[in-house]
Amino acid sequence: MKILQKIARILLKTILVVTLIVLIFGVYVYHVSDIKPPRISDTSALLRQRISTDTNAYQVGKNWLQKNPYGLYEMYLEGAPFERGVVYGKLAQELIVDQEIAFTQEIKRMIPSSRYLKFLKYMVGFMNRNLSDYVIQEYQEEIYGISLSASHEFDWIGTNYSRQLNYHAAHDIGHALVNMMLVGCTSFATWNQYSADSQLIIGRNFDFYVGDEFAKKKIIAFYRPDRGIPFMSVTWGGFAGVVSGMNLEGLTVTINANKSSIPFGAATPVSLVAREILQYASNIDEAVAIATKRKMFVSESFLIGSAKDHRAVVIEKTPEDVDVYRSDIDRITCANHYQGKKLAKESLNLEQMQQSASKYRFDRLQELLNAAGPNTPEKTAAILRDYKGKNNADIGLTNEKALNQFIAHHSIIFEPEKRLVWVSTSPWQEGAYICYDLKTIFSHATHSMPLYNPSLTIAPDTLLQTKTYQQLQTYLYLEQQHIHRKPIVPMQIVQANPTYYDAYRIAGDVYMERQQKDSALLMYQKALKFEIATQGERESILDKIKTLSPSL
Numbered sequence: 001m002k003i004l005q006k007i008a009r010i011l012l013k014t015i016l017v018v019t020l021i022v023l024i025f026g027v028y029v030y031h032v033s034d035i036k037p038p039r040i041s042d043t044s045a046l047l048r049q050r051i052s053t054d055t056n057a058y059q060v061g062k063n064w065l066q067k068n069p070y071g072l073y074e075m076y077l078e079g080a081p082f083e084r085g086v087v088y089g090k091l092a093q094e095l096i097v098d099q100e101i102a103f104t105q106e107i108k109r110m111i112p113s114s115r116y117l118k119f120l121k122y123m124v125g126f127m128n129r130n131l132s133d134y135v136i137q138e139y140q141e142e143i144y145g146i147s148l149s150a151s152h153e154f155d156w157i158g159t160n161y162s163r164q165l166n167y168h169a170a171h172d173i174g175h176a177l178v179n180m181m182l183v184g185c186t187s188f189a190t191w192n193q194y195s196a197d198s199q200l201i202i203g204r205n206f207d208f209y210v211g212d213e214f215a216k217k218k219i220i221a222f223y224r225p226d227r228g229i230p231f232m233s234v235t236w237g238g239f240a241g242v243v244s245g246m247n248l249e250g251l252t253v254t255i256n257a258n259k260s261s262i263p264f265g266a267a268t269p270v271s272l273v274a275r276e277i278l279q280y281a282s283n284i285d286e287a288v289a290i291a292t293k294r295k296m297f298v299s300e301s302f303l304i305g306s307a308k309d310h311r312a313v314v315i316e317k318t319p320e321d322v323d324v325y326r327s328d329i330d331r332i333t334c335a336n337h338y339q340g341k342k343l344a345k346e347s348l349n350l351e352q353m354q355q356s357a358s359k360y361r362f363d364r365l366q367e368l369l370n371a372a373g374p375n376t377p378e379k380t381a382a383i384l385r386d387y388k389g390k391n392n393a394d395i396g397l398t399n400e401k402a403l404n405q406f407i408a409h410h411s412i413i414f415e416p417e418k419r420l421v422w423v424s425t426s427p428w429q430e431g432a433y434i435c436y437d438l439k440t441i442f443s444h445a446t447h448s449m450p451l452y453n454p455s456l457t458i459a460p461d462t463l464l465q466t467k468t469y470q471q472l473q474t475y476l477y478l479e480q481q482h483i484h485r486k487p488i489v490p491m492q493i494v495q496a497n498p499t500y501y502d503a504y505r506i507a508g509d510v511y512m513e514r515q516q517k518d519s520a521l522l523m524y525q526k527a528l529k530f531e532i533a534t535q536g537e538r539e540s541i542l543d544k545i546k547t548l549s550p551s552l
Contacts, residue, residue, distance in 0.1 A: 035132050035162040037147070038140040045079075045086040045145065058091050065091040065219075070425040070434055073217065074451050076441075078224040081138045085145020085240070093149040095217050095237030100154055103167070106211035109484070131165060131266040134295060138227070139272055142240050143168065150238065168241045169269040170210075172298045184336055185256045186361055186403050187303045188383075189312035190375040192330035202305045202312060202414040203380035204254040205429060206234070206244055209407040212480070218410055220423055220451075222441055228279035230442045234410045234423055241271025242278050248438055249282035250307025250416035256334050258299035259352035260319070267297035267319065274302060283308045284324075291315045292322050299348070303334045307416040316343050331369060335362040355535035357400040364390050365403060377413050377422060377433075381458045384411050384429050389531055396500020397472045400533035404429060406472060413458075422458060430469075433458035471496050475503065482506055490523070501530035505541055512544075521548045 053059050056067035065075045075091060077084050089096065132140055147160040157163050187204035195201050209215075217237065224230045233245030246252040253274045273294045281287040287304045302315040314325040316338045325332075325340035336358035338349045353359045367390060368383045369375070387404040389395035398406050411429035413422040419438040425431035435456035463469050475496035478488050490507035497503040508523030524545045532538045 034159045035129075035165055037144045037159075037161040038132075038137060040082050040141060040144070042080075042082070045083040046148070048087065048090065050090045060087045060090050063087045063091060068434075068450070068452065070432065072423065072425060072434075073219045074222070075219050076222045076224075078226075080226045081141035082145045084223070084225065085142035086148060087145075088142075088240070089146045089149025092219065092237050095219065096146065096149055097151045097153075097237075098217060099214065099237035099239075100151065100163075100167075102213035102216075103170075103210055104154060104157070106214060109211070129266065131169065131269075134266055134268040135165065135168075135272060136276070139240060139275065140165075146238055146240060164238055167238065168271055172267075172269050172296075184357065184400060184405075185254070186333075186335050186365060186384075187254045187256060188331065188333040188365060188369065189303065189305055190331040190369070191311055194329070194331040194369070194375055196374040196376045199415055199417050200305055200307065200310060200312065201375050201377060201380055202252055202254070202303070202416070203384050203412070204244060204303070205384050205403060205408045205411045206254070207405055207407050208243070208409045215409045216426075220436065222438075222451075223279070224442065225279060229282065230438075231278045232421060232436065232438060232441075233275075233278065234412060236409075239271070240275065241269060242275040243271055244410065244412045245274070245278045246305075246414050246416060246419070246421050246438065247278050247282075248419065248442055250305075250419060251278065251281055251283065251287065252303075252305035252312075252414045252416055253278045253287070254303045254412070256301040256303065256336055258301055258316075258318075258336055258338060259348045259356070260298040261348065265297065267295045270296060270298065270300045273300075277302070277304070284311075284313055288315055288322075288324055291317055295319070299338075301334050301336075301338065303332070305414060305416050307419075310417070314339065316340050318343065318346075331375075333362060333365050333369070335359070335365070337362070357533045360390065360401040361403060364388075364401070367391070368403070377415065377420075378458055380413050381411075381422070381429070381433055384413075384424075385461050385463070393531065394499045395531040396503065397468070397475060397497050398502075399500060399531060401531060406430075406476070420456070422456075425460075427464075430461040430464055432460045475500075479506065482510065490519070494523075499530060501527040501532045501541075502537075504530070505537075508541075508544065517548055521545065524548070 048060050050058050050060050058065050063077050065073060067073050077088055143164050144161050147164040150160040150164060154163060185205055185207050189200060189202040191200040192198050219235045221235050222232050229247040229249050231245055231247035233242045242253060244254050255270055255274050273291060273296060277287045277290050281290055284304055284306045291302060296317060297319050299318040303312060304315060305312040312332050314332060314334050316323045316325055323340040323342035336356060337352045338344045343349060368386055372379045372383060385404050387397060387402045389401055395401055406428055408428040411424035413433060420435055422433035422435045424433050434452040436452050441451055475493060478493040478496060481488050488510060490510045494503045494507050504523045504527035508520040511520035511523060524541050527541050
């Protein structure tokens, strides 16, 4: 009896100690999850007022925001970091709030459990507790200025500043949470014999998808910072990082995610590394130097185009290493895996090539470039719009193995030596690509003049006038209904996209919810007959088949 009492006392003490440790850790995480903003000596920018100059057009001093006829917002900013951020916030306050609503609603849909969301909040907060240590003072001040216009509706996530700073690491956090591939992009460049006029031409699809609402209000930002090089980037409300951009020296940056191990601490967000390159590098060597000195906690490829070097390279970076991939020919391609000698044979990269859609998309891109002949901006647009599989196979609409998955936040084309950039308009990359001339914009552009050059517009895709596009719209509508747990007729989604494996998978899931197991099994078996995007998705469908028919 005494032994049992002794054991009980030991267990009780152990439980109390563990509970105390958990409570202390919880209090610690709670306190570190909200990052303190930088100290600002000159806050006079807070006194500046926004004035309305037209419908959807605003001005703060020499800075302005306007909505063009294609639905894109164009913004011009200049000045010191905190001033830029404050003005950004005042000009685009509604866009910042709308973007955060869209982002958080999609996160809530993906993670419906409020308890798990709170857990993730504190885990991300703990993991990024030292995030500001890895963000240069200039960008801390700019992001803080922007955050002053954010909504307090989202204080349940964190303070305005800690939220906005963490959003700049959203791309990276996606890696941290079991390698969510929120970004599965494709990019390429041609020059010399592979371009019709020998000029450097770069194209990329930015397939960052966080719901349809998130992609609706894009901003084409033109920065003239007090230090560094004037530049443009395609962005969204509240975001000061760069995912696609070009500076006035003719240097371009685009990012492509690669498979990463799970990180356990903060580092510089990829988008802010890209921003620093764009603002402070004028050639490839300077871009490499910046990328090399910044610690990142995820793996990434930066496709860098340079007018001064008349070529493009891919900077391949992991948390531990960096390499520069230089093509042996006058064109270079990039998906979501490494190609250089140093990193190509790493186990995670080999796994990525075997199990994801990256290698298939990469091979399809080679086919399209070979077939197109000497490249032009118009041919680049056609390649970025391609939705077929290898050898022009019909792999269904929205397949991740296609270059065009009909989810692109934006698509972009650069001619760095001419300082020209084309940005896609809705829907995805199917609308017109409108052209901006950086030399003209940074020499004398004002908010009262059209920024894009209508004579250089690349026409919308003819796909928009076809039955295929109508089917695509039907499929996407039904897919969203299913995602948001609304009833659909299973065979309707199959009929809308009859060569796409995931249409059959969705139909099978709906039949399972209705306990129509024979019909579900038939749909899953049919799904296996089509081109499946990833090994993980194939295994998931096979598991469902085994559950329904263990003998198979």
